[in-house]
Amino acid sequence: MGPPPRPASALSNGTRPTTSDGTPRAIPATPKRGPLASQRGSMTAPRSVSAAMIGASATPSKRSSIVPPSTIKKPPLSQVQSPGSNPRTRPLSNSKTMVARTPVSRPSVAGAFGQAVSPSAITPVSTPSPARKTPETARKGPNSSTLLREQLAKAKAAKRSESVNSTDATSPKPNSSQALRDQIAKAKAEKRATVASPPRPRTNTPPRDAIIPDPAEIASFDFGLNDPFNQRPNGGFSLLRKRVDGARANGKLNLAAMELKEIPEEVIKMYEYNPESNAAWSEVVDLTSMILADNNLDTLPESMFPDVDYEAVVESEDVVPQFGSTQNLDLHGNMFRELPLGLGRLPQLSKLNVSRNKLTVETLGVVFQIATLRELKLAANELEGAFPAKVESLTSLETLELQENRLTSLPPEIRALTHLRALNVSDNRLTSLPSEIFTSMPVIDLNASKNSFSGSFFDVGTVPYLQNLCLANNSLTSLYGSDTILLPSIKHLDISTNRLSIMPNVAAWTSLITLLVGENSLSTLPEGFCSLKQLRNADFTANNINKLDERIALMDGLENLTLAANPLRERKFLTMGAEDIKRDLMSKLGPETVPDAELSQISEDADIEVEGNGWKLTPSGTLDLSSQIMPEVDEDAVACFAESHDIKQLYLQQNLLSKIPMVIAQLSFLTVLDMSKNNIADPLTESLALPKLRELRLSSNKLRSLKHISSMLSAPRLHHLDVSNNRIAGSLPTLRESYPELTTLLASDNGIDEVSAESLEGLKIVSLSNNDIVRLEPQIGLLIGTLTSFDIEGNKFRVPNYAVLKKGTDAVLTWLKDKIPSPTDEFFTPESPAL
Known part of the structure; x- marks a missing residue:
């Protein structure tokens, strides 16, 4: 089947023109394709492919044409003619062209499709196709646009032929996946070659003029990779110089964590005039804070803190020590075994931190000479035995930290520290503390955890100043020998992980906010616990508590209550939050205790209301007298009310009744009696018959036995009895x-x-x-x-x-x-x- 017929011209009423407006030409030869599996070409193939796919013979397939072939004999033409030789013909009289113009020939079907793009695996054959006789319908002279398209197609075909011929003919071209793998392998090889080769300097000159540096010189160049932030002392002193220059301006020198083994010369001579320095010497201030923490220092040069009298030096003409105005000296995290004697002469030193060193008790003499100290930190040293009594000379001391040592006692002379407010002696071997700490010293923060305390901790009954006390991880069995100790200022108390079996009355601890008593042996909550209105957090984990006080429900400020690992009867409390516990206990809470004066007033008000006939009976026969805080029921009023009403349900819960009123015997229709949350201990003192009673509620009272009920109450139709939460x-x-x-x-x-x-x-x-x-x-x-x-x-x-x-x-x-x-x-x- 040949190609489809060419569409008709828009100017010929659906018919082809009857004349040719150009000189016919031969169809250019198209390279032959390889043998195909089918003789039919796809309509979606490129134009040249469709034009080249013909039958087995070289004769082109014939097409049906509406216009008959021309009978005018013309001489044979060459395969391609120039446009200048085209004869100009006149349009026919039956043409619709309104002006004289050169007729434009229509390309034949053989040129209706573009040049075929041969697949990469097919090589076009250079042998031309056999000569064919050009049909009469195709002998039309080309115009300029047609000729241009044909020349472009021939140029593209020639370019593709050169590209295909330039490939290696000995090996077949790999497929796309193999080509991708080859490209990846080639890229990896180039990357490895780039890494292995030394870096080349970038230049805009031609490669033959580029300067290639010596590899040895490149290897010896310091790129700063070993010290990228320029903080090591051996990597460059720019950081040190910057900090020293900054210290001259603000009076604070920070050389912490710089791996210093000795004080740099730049620091020792930082106040000596240097004309080559860029420092603004007119703005230099005295050094007040020096931080040398977390280094490897084991000594300080004597020139930094000379053992001289600073006042005498100022009056004389001698050179004044450069660091005589130091107020804060931080040397923690070093390797000092002793301190320079000159520290004891510093007239303004108020804060000294020498924690995490190797100081012993014998080397603290220099420290006790600094009378101006307000904060002294000696934690994590090698202090052992009794702390020296010379500490009494530090009368201005406010904070003393001695934790993580091996001290066994503190001297009584510590009472001379009348300004001491914070004392940390945790993680030592102390067995007791001087009582003066709790009476004559205003200590508000005391941490004595992880020691060897046993028995009772306090030996005084009143500690007026203490606000934060931590005694965790000791062997205490009680806080005080008596049942009561006054801690009026205490806010945070941590006595977890001890051996406490009982706690004193905490009702007087009105400022308490946090109470941690976990991992002890308490069997009940401390007495007065429910009266702590300021308490926010309480932890009783891992004790022997088996029952909770219902009055916890009234602690409005309590936010966290932890009771895990206790043998509680109601296991649900072990995982419940404080709000859920309070909500559950609220349902079991009995009536509140009311003073006698209020009771008499309430009773009078109740009588007035009864006399005024304020009771109402619902249509179901329910009389509700609950939450009236009545100490007793007016039996005459009830009897009078029952004469005109059939009371079937009587609610008397949440009052202050101490027994079941006998007047209810006159309520012959009574089926439900609710007297829960009262103060009933012995419900009946004489026999009572309620023949129609079906439900009796006596929960949250003070019943001690059921014998009084079973022996004195006659209720043959009783179905429901509630006596929960009693005794x-x-x-x-x-x-x-x-x-x-x-x-x-x-x-x-x-x-x-x-x-x-x-x-x-x-x-x-x-x-x-x-x-x-x-x-x-x-x-x-x-x-x-x-x-x-x-x-x-x-x-x-x-x-x-x-x-x-x-x-x-x-x-x-x-x-x-x-x-x-x-x-x-x-x-x-x-x-x-x-x-």
């Missing part, structure tokens, strides 16, 4: 004997220590959490199926363990049932006769 002790009675319809018993947070299977028979919901039960009878497991809820967490028994308890009631009862011995097993009982 009930002993064994749990069999309540179903007195209340046959009882199904729910809530008795958590008490002191019940024994539970039998008989006492639980017939009950469906039982809560005995946070009691003192030491053992569960295996026969309780036989109640599976009737006992649907059995909560016994937070007791003293170890089996079943906590993992079994967390699985729920069925798992606990099943575990107990499995522990019932088989009838065929032989075992001894207390009643069994001895063999």
